Amino acid sequence: MIQFDNVHKQYSDGTQAVNGLSFEVEEGTTTVLVGPSGCGKTTTMQLVNRLEEPTEGTVYYDGTDIQELPATELRRQIGYVIQDIGLFDHMTIAENVATVPELKGWDDDRTDERVDELLDLMGLPPEEYRESYPGELSGGQQQRVGVARALAAGPDVMLMDEPFGALDPITRENLQDEFLDIQEEIETTIIFVTHDINEALKMGDKIAMMNDGELVQYDTPAAMLEAPATKFVEDFIGPDRTLKQLRVLQVSEIMRTEVPDEHRDVVDAFDPADTVMADGGELIPVTPTDSAQVALSRCIQAGVRALPVVEDATVIGVVTEEDIRGYHADEIEATSE
């Protein structure tokens, strides 16, 4: 969908912001650009919607050199959440969200409907927020409006530059979770910028790690955690790499659908009628989309060596502590070969 081919960007003051970037973002996936401050993430993103032009190399959009696409048309196809939110302070929330539909000449009914739909989606009840002004909203609410505004005209591609930056960790986690849900519905190709490795691991199908304007590694989160390409990547991931691996590993990847006899008891103990909720050290089942980290933590908490995996109130398998540990051991073996 978006392809960088040996792209360089030098600013007029001589700063080499991007240096020989080549990678491809597949349609319908989320690629996260991650790296330290000043490594060229924002510049890379702005090369996609032509806010900046490459000094060398080519960026392709759907196979076409973007230099051949009219800039304003291209930008209206691409949702853009900018790093500093950049809401229009003189417009209401509804007017802000309606920006691109209005530029595209949608009729009023369609625009209004879309605005309400998006405000609902972002957890801002339209009756309450439509007529508010950005100055009346909290930082977190403003970021939600920024995302709604970028989504408004149903873009094919979304560029999100630290969309959840400057938020407290809890609000941030919540917005990340909500956005992952939204993402499943909208199936848009997303380029997401962050300097937080945890956010990158959580949001990305692919991660492009950058340093000093260069692409250091381009991989899936799991692959990057398994085999950091350089010392820089390893350092950027941090010392708790194993824990992070468990966080990106889904229960569905390691669960057993055939319950071994020794763990039959945990499955039998599961009563779909009432045990889904935890109370007083009770066994809490996991779902296939929970992480291995959650599964391991619940095993330790409940003092058991296996947990039932439950979907739609039925047990579909078990996940064992042994398998979680074993999976990791296999990985180490596989990478050292």
Added chain:
Amino acid sequence: MSDLISLLAETWAYLLANSARFFELLREHLTLVFVSEALAIIVAVPLGIAATRNDRVNSIVSGFGNVAQTVPTLAVIALAFPILGLGFLPSVVGLFAYSLLPILTNTIAGIESVSDSTVDAARGMGMTDWEILRKVRLPLALPVIFAGIRTSVVLNVGSAYLAFFIGGGGLGVWVIGGIKLFSTTQLLAGAIPGALLAITLDGLLGLAQRRLGTETASDRTAAAA
């Protein structure tokens, strides 16, 4: 104190006795102010916009602005005289030239004060330069531009007294005449209404500006708090 009161009473009596002449002078004064101010707005706002969009225009405009700031009003009016002669037209031209500056500087400052991130967002969403100007920059700059107009009007009411020197009429006729004739009553009869006029216009425009402010962002947070 009683001197002052009797002086004001005399001035009042003078005004009543010469009310027809007073309204004629006031009308002349207001015409000078409004015509020159309207011309100044029509010229300064687009010129200010042009200056923010073109570096060459900007350097010319700010160079002109810096020089103009040091030239006294009287000199502007005196300069208009040899070129345009006497009467209403040269007076309007002089006042117009002098009213330009506050509007021009505020238009430029207002437009340039719009934050880069706001403009980046607008451009990134696919607004053309013209749409950015019309939908984002100008509305956000409007309160600042309006403040410039307000300053300019108040200055203009004062400057219009000098139109007398080149035969432009206005309340200056009584003030300067009063000085020449050593008639304090005539001088005050010309000066006090002008002062009141300046205060009233300033107040009215201030009120309008505040309304503008509540419709745009600047005052809203304060109002909501």
